[in-house]
Amino acid sequence: MDRHHCTCFIVPSKVLRHLAEKSEGQDRLDLLDCALQSEYLRGHRSARGMSLFANVAGEKRRTVYDCRNTRTTPPKGSLVRGEGSAPVADTAVNQAYDASGTTYDFYSKVLGRNSIDNRGMRLDSYVHYGKKFNNAFWDGAEMVYGDGDNKLFRGFTQALDVVAHELTHGVTQFSTPGGLDYIDQSGALNESFSDVFGSIVKQWSLKQGVAKADWLIGAGLMAQPTWKALRSMKAPGNKAATWPGDDQPSTMDGFVVGGDVHTNSGIPNHAFYLAAMALGGNSWDAAARIWYGALPHLHANATFVDAANATISVAAGLGKTQKAAVTKAWKSVKVLK
Ligand SMILES: [Zn+2]
Incomplete structure (x- = not known):
């Protein structure tokens, strides 16, 4: 069976899955691959918001594909690990599998969310994308990770906050009416929500309170010994805390038009x-709930002021102290006067 051109559609994917469960090794992967091929259209319908076949039971479903250093457009990578199968020799594969599972668990256990689309969407990860590819991305339906060139970046699957960041782009896409346009302030908010939940998932995984957390994004990802992280939420733009390319402003005084x-x-x-x-x-706890609760109140062209008002409104529902804390934060960064 050619796993890349499998035409097993006549067999219901649930049968293939059942057979896969009873098989081992390559046979198991081949069968699972066929099942996944049959589910591909369904998966993509779901990803595009046409969730006709939602998995309402809340079952965690992860798959990891190997792009084998090509820039193949998903879903053409080879399936190398599916839900419940044992770790493989490839570290990147296991990291993508584990980190997407931790992110799924966070959204499920802490926020009561049923996967990225809140309808049980399968979490597809593509690793070894391109040659020395220095990035990771969410393409609207799946996560894709490069290996890094080991001069600037190491492999992108090793940082849990990066994986949670990518998956959160999906959460934002499905939670905010129309998504958050990836440009201007709405785009910066889209990025910020991903950093926020990337950091929260890491803290949750490490059981770190806010005082202990490093508030860094992508710590350990940088290949240069003196480069510490991609970004710092505690000190945006502090190159000593991050890396020489950090150009983030921390308040509206430094906002870059365009x-x-x-x-x-x-x-x-x-x-x-x-x-x-x-x-x-x-x-x-409170902070995550407030930011998460604000997402449905935003819209495609939401501004920082819109985000401030939405989070303050959700915080007000929790109490006066929470409302005051969130209001003060937005005033400190000069989004509100
Ligand atoms: Zn991002």
């Missing part, structure tokens, strides 16, 4: 950090 979404995201990132610090305890 700037990159990864630049201006420093402002809402810092607002979240300040709010979480003021609320104290664990970021995955």
Whole structure:
């Protein structure tokens, strides 16, 4: 059976899955691959918001594909690990599998969310994308990770916050009516929500309270020994805390008109950090609920002020202290006067 051109559609995928469960090794993967091929259209319908076949039971389903250093467009990579199968020899594969599982568990256990689309969407990861590819991305339906060139970056699957960041782009896409346009302030907010939940998932995984957390994004990802992380939510733009290319402003004084979404995201990132610090305890309690609760109140062209008002409104529902903490945070970064 050619796993790349499998035409097993006549057999229901659930049968293939059943057979796969009873098989081992390559046979198991071949069968699972066929099942996944049959489910591909369904998966993509779901990813595009046409969730006709939602998995309402809340079952965790992860798959990891190997692009084998090609820039193949998903879903053409080879399936190398599926849900419940044993770790493989390839570290990147296991890291993508584990980190997507931790992210799924966070959204499920802490926020009661049924996967990325809240309808049980399968978490597809593509590793070894391209040659020495220095990035990771969410393409609207799946996560894709490069290996890094080991001069600038190491492999992108090793940082849990990066994996959670990518998956959170999906959460934002499905939670905000129309998504958050990936440009201008809405784009910076889109990036910021991903950093916020990337950091929260890491803290949750490490059981770190807000005072202990490093508030860094992508710590350990940089190949240069003196480069510490991609971004800092505690100190956006502090190159000593991050790396020489860090151009993030921490307040509206440094807002870059027409700037990159990864630049201006420093402002809402810092607002979240300040709010979480003021609320104290664990970021995955009040602070996470407030930011998560704000997503459905935003829209495609939402501004920083819209995000401030939405989070303040959700915080007000929790109490006066929470409302005051969140309001003060947005004032500190000069989004509100
Ligand atoms: Zn991003």
